[in-house]
Amino acid sequence: MKTLVWVEHDNKSVKDATLATVTAASKLGDVDLLVAGSGAQGVADAAAKIAGAGKVLLADEAAYEHALAENVAPLIVTLMQGYDAVLFPSTTTGKNVAPRVAALLDVMQISDILSVEGPDSFTRPIYAGNAIATVQTSDKKLVITVRGTAFEKAAGEGGSATVETVSGEGDKGLSSFVGSEIAENARPELTSAKVIVSGGRALGNSENFHSIIEPLADKLGAAVGASRAAVDAGYVPNDYQVGQTGKIVAPEVYVAVGISGAIQHLAGMKDSKTIIAINKDEDAPIFQVADIGLVGDLFKIVPELTEKL
Amino acid sequence: MKVLVPVKRVLDYNVKPRVKADGSGIDLANLKMSLNPFDEIAIEEAVRLKEKGTATEVVVVTVGVPKAETDVLLTARAMGADRAILIQSEEEVEPLGVAKLLAKVVEEEAPGLVILGKQAIDDDSNQTGQMLAALLNWPQGTFASKVEADGERVKVTREVDGGLETVDLKLPAIVTTDLRLNEPRYATLPNIMKAKSKPVAKKTVADYGIDVAPRIKTLKVAEPGKRQAGVKVGSVDELVERLKGMGVAK
Numbered sequence: 001m002k003t004l005v006w007v008e009h010d011n012k013s014v015k016d017a018t019l020a021t022v023t024a025a026s027k028l029g030d031v032d033l034l035v036a037g038s039g040a041q042g043v044a045d046a047a048a049k050i051a052g053a054g055k056v057l058l059a060d061e062a063a064y065e066h067a068l069a070e071n072v073a074p075l076i077v078t079l080m081q082g083y084d085a086v087l088f089p090s091t092t093t094g095k096n097v098a099p100r101v102a103a104l105l106d107v108m109q110i111s112d113i114l115s116v117e118g119p120d121s122f123t124r125p126i127y128a129g130n131a132i133a134t135v136q137t138s139d140k141k142l143v144i145t146v147r148g149t150a151f152e153k154a155a156g157e158g159g160s161a162t163v164e165t166v167s168g169e170g171d172k173g174l175s176s177f178v179g180s181e182i183a184e185n186a187r188p189e190l191t192s193a194k195v196i197v198s199g200g201r202a203l204g205n206s207e208n209f210h211s212i213i214e215p216l217a218d219k220l221g222a223a224v225g226a227s228r229a230a231v232d233a234g235y236v237p238n239d240y241q242v243g244q245t246g247k248i249v250a251p252e253v254y255v256a257v258g259i260s261g262a263i264q265h266l267a268g269m270k271d272s273k274t275i276i277a278i279n280k281d282e283d284a285p286i287f288q289v290a291d292i293g294l295v296g297d298l299f300k301i302v303p304e305l306t307e308k309l
Numbered sequence: 310m311k312v313l314v315p316v317k318r319v320l321d322y323n324v325k326p327r328v329k330a331d332g333s334g335i336d337l338a339n340l341k342m343s344l345n346p347f348d349e350i351a352i353e354e355a356v357r358l359k360e361k362g363t364a365t366e367v368v369v370v371t372v373g374v375p376k377a378e379t380d381v382l383l384t385a386r387a388m389g390a391d392r393a394i395l396i397q398s399e400e401e402v403e404p405l406g407v408a409k410l411l412a413k414v415v416e417e418e419a420p421g422l423v424i425l426g427k428q429a430i431d432d433d434s435n436q437t438g439q440m441l442a443a444l445l446n447w448p449q450g451t452f453a454s455k456v457e458a459d460g461e462r463v464k465v466t467r468e469v470d471g472g473l474e475t476v477d478l479k480l481p482a483i484v485t486t487d488l489r490l491n492e493p494r495y496a497t498l499p500n501i502m503k504a505k506s507k508p509v510a511k512k513t514v515a516d517y518g519i520d521v522a523p524r525i526k527t528l529k530v531a532e533p534g535k536r537q538a539g540v541k542v543g544s545v546d547e548l549v550e551r552l553k554g555m556g557v558a559k
């Protein structure tokens with residue numbers, strides 16, 4: 001089977017989510033990579049080093065700079081004449097573009113796969129990960145999004161693929177990019193961090209969140225996450241949210257501080273290797289998944305913990 | 310401008326799903342079914358556009374079981390939708406099939422904006438809106454946390470992995486909602502009573518002459534690996550020891 005992988009990038013560097021997607025694709029067959037962007041030659045050169053890549057297709061045009069689905073989907077559809085499957089990481093970009101490609105190809109997308117069971121069968125989570133479905137498709141071409149935490153990352157170095165230039169129809173004139181607010185963050189990225197400290201509604205306000213959660217995260221070299229309630233209340237920006245409808249994470253250690261453990265939150269973190277929960281309610285559902293629990297007031301416990309580490 | 314809101318009837322988000330013993334699916338018998346939470350947000354946004362005078366009419370549509378008329382479509386009308394379309398199907402229709410049916414409804418209704426949820430919390434597919442946009446060759450503003458529409462264009466602020474992004478779309482367009490777009494109002498009892506007189510057009514999938522045969526077969530549904538509850542430690546010192554033991558703390 002010939003597969004094409006969507007390379008996630010910001011026109012500067014290849015994002016980690018790409019690497020797990022390459023691993024998933026390699027279970028289906030040969031892997032080529034697509035870099036669609038603007039001024040993205042450097043990204044294509046970096047992508048060519050990913051272990052297992054056959055070749056890199058580079059579509060470099062202003063219309064592809066922000067990966068607008070209206071513009072990149074037709075490009076991929078054309079390229080799919082030469083491929084049996086296209087795989088995207090389950091990032092917000094992948095989730096935006098992939099279904100548009102699928103519908104244009106008249107196939108169902110297989111969302112968020114956890115494993116490849118055969119050339120046409122996969123497992124995927126449903127009901128916020130409360131059940132795992134094994135599904136089989138009868139579509140001739142496959143359009144797949146890949147859950148990053150479910151596959152090993154392919155090595156980012158060692159490959160020596162060739163870069164080939166391709167072009168598409170460019171700007172379809174339906175949409176335009178206005179701007180973005182992407183926070184510069186010195187911390188590790190949530191989806192690739194080894195340790196995560198997450199805070200919930202119990203933090204009470206933004207100041208507490210920063211003064212309680214961040215020093216602990218600093219001590220542990222951790223990324224910072226949050227529950228939906230903490231994000232909704234404005235303690236931290238939306239991209240901190242972990243859960244069914246936020247980010248899916250699986251670090252070595254996940255520390256949940258003042259988070260009750262609603263199923264939608266657990267959906268995003270229950271594959272973490274070790275879960276530590278700090279909550280004043282000894283019956284909080286988070287303790288049912290926690291490896292180590294400490295019952296008590298976070299405003300006492302967390303500063304003391306930070307101090308003693 | 311007319312706004313169309315496709316909604317799905319799903320297991321209520323407060324109910325813990327249980328896998329059937331024979332592994333054929335999720336047991337839904339006698340459990341509370343509700344509007345998909347993201348679709349409530351979509352209805353709310355449409356109703357607010359009408360209250361602001363941007364929209365003239367709000368139409369909701371669902372592909373689903375007949376029962377949807379008296380539960381989720383009633384709630385939708387009580388929240389402010391003017392009328393509803395029920396496309397009956399006893400079988401679950403996949404997102405691609407739903408998108409194709411919705412494309413037909415769009416042809417008939419000619420809305421200026423279609424607002425969907427970003428994802429149905431049962432299949433967690435996150436694809437119907439994008440597919441509908443593709444079939445219609447319309448622009449799409451997915452995972453919206455802010456929607457500003459005038460008669461010609463809509464500006465959509467989107468929740469993306471690194472933060473927020475804003476796109477400008479030519480109308481007609483597709484929007485899918487994220488959690489922070491708005492806080493949906495409750496359907497109050499008096500409004501539910503009043504909503505009963507708002508019209509529901511009843512159709513069947515066959516009326517649209519579209520092949521919605523599933524492309525994906527579910528071979529098996531299983532429970533995920535269960536985590537063992539661990540231990541509770543008695544003090545911060547004990548927790549520090551554990552963290553050191555794991556090599557996380559020095």
Ligand SMILES: Cc1cc2nc3c(=O)[nH]c(=O)nc-3n(C[C@H](O)[C@H](O)[C@H](O)COP(=O)(O)OP(=O)(O)OC[C@H]3O[C@@H](n4cnc5c(N)ncnc54)[C@H](O)[C@@H]3O)c2cc1C
Pocket residue numbers: 199200201202226227228229230241242243244245246247257258259260261262263264265268278279280281284296297298299322346347430
């Ligand atoms: C469609 C949908 C999607 C959703 N998606 C997500 C998602 O992706 N991610 C997500 O997180 N949620 C999601 N939710 C929301 C989810 O259902 C919960 O509402 C949310 O996770 C609760 O956040 P919380 O645990 O911070 O707050 P709460 O449930 O209010 O819990 C606060 C906890 O803090 C404890 N506490 C209070 N004070 C202290 C103290 N001083 N010291 C120690 N502990 C204290 C309390 O005992 C309690 O357990 C979603 C909901 C819906 C409907």
Ligand SMILES: Nc1ncnc2c1ncn2[C@@H]1O[C@H](COP(=O)(O)O)[C@@H](O)[C@H]1O
Pocket residue numbers: 314315316317318345347348370371372373402404407424425426427428429430432433434435436437438
């Ligand atoms: N059966 C259906 N009838 C009407 N709208 C639907 C249906 N299924 C999905 N949708 C819409 O598509 C959105 C995304 O669903 P999904 O792609 O299944 O995750 C939902 O939030 C609804 O707005």
